[in-house]
Amino acid sequence: DSGVTQTPKHLITATGQRVTLRCSPRSGDLSVYWYQQSLDQGLQFLIQYYNGEERAKGNILERFSAQQFPDLHSELNLSSLELGDSALYFCASSVRGLAGGPLDEQFFGPGTRLTVL
């Protein structure tokens, strides 16, 4: 158990719908990262928040958005869902998230499996 929690574990929805994925980082971690993992593809970085502010962005679609709240939990919002959005969505957290820092390994949550029908 990494200490990172994600809800829900599974989500099944229809095309065109909107969903919200939730992540609670490890106690004391300030950075939250979101990744998408489609079948047969590697982990694709979506977005990072550090202490409530957006810090880095990957190839995140405009239909997707995220935020980090004052209690440091984060939510990833996916809207106008398409079949191709079906994937495992992972959240990870790390302590510092500051460039040039030491190890600062990322700890991954169990993921949310999204199925769009």
Next chain:
Amino acid sequence: GQNIDQPTEMTATEGAIVQINCTYQTSGFNGLFWYQQHAGEAPTFLSYNVLDGLEEKGRFSSFLSRSKGYSYLLLKELQMKDSASYLCAVRSYNTDKLIFGTGTRLQVFP
């Protein structure tokens, strides 16, 4: 840009040694990570290299050559539970995000 290459699949026998290679191209290198991921589960951290050389951690070792843009993960005394995907990831300077390769799926046979 960044590019990371790993073999797609490898097989090995229980008790053997296997080496998984990773080559990368990145602007501003700030660390290379190896993660293990069992099917449908979260990646778990294995090792980290930021300086050239070998880092050893029990049955797992990881090597880095920054000048060659090359790393490998060495798994010794393979066990059936080592059957998993092994992900190589690079962190660039001035950013915290990890760029992952597509992973190497390792199957260990008895």
